[in-house]
Amino acid sequence: MPQLYELEQSLAQLQGGPEAQELLRLRMAELMAGIQQLRETAPPFADYKLPQPALRYVDEGGHPDDYVAKGRVHAIQRLRDKLLAEADAAFPEVTAAYRSVASGLPAAAPRPKVEPAA
Known part of the structure; x- marks a missing residue:
């Protein structure tokens, strides 16, 4: 408007x-x-019938998608993606092994640590 x-x-x-x-x-x-x-x-x-708990949740500042089942699944997927990104930054070898196992592929051998050139 x-x-x-x-x-x-x-x-x-x-x-x-x-x-x-x-x-x-x-x-x-x-x-x-x-x-x-x-x-x-x-x-x-x-003719819209909305559950009272959902309305209360939204009134308290919650997002409607987080209330419904589909929204909960998406919220959990976003949390998983965020945690994986943070884990990858902190523990790249462990996260790579996890991703390999999670995707059904054999875990890759740990990468050797490369020292920066002096």
Whole structure:
């Protein structure tokens, strides 16, 4: 909604004079008209049944995808990927062996440690 952005900008630049107050009043009227138009053109929101615990979870700041089963699977996969990335940075040989085992391939031999040239 561009009206909301324009209202934000007007508030950020508000100097407090009568002109600024009139501009703010106009922006608010435009925003209200936009909300009314959205309300009139939006499809009815009547036949949706949402579980109360899910609504409570979202009200408390949780993401809806984290509540549902699919969202939980994705959250666990993201956690696994993050942990693997961090493990790979700290323990590259162990992580490579884990990835080989996890993919069904034989574990590769540990890489020899190469000292930097002096």
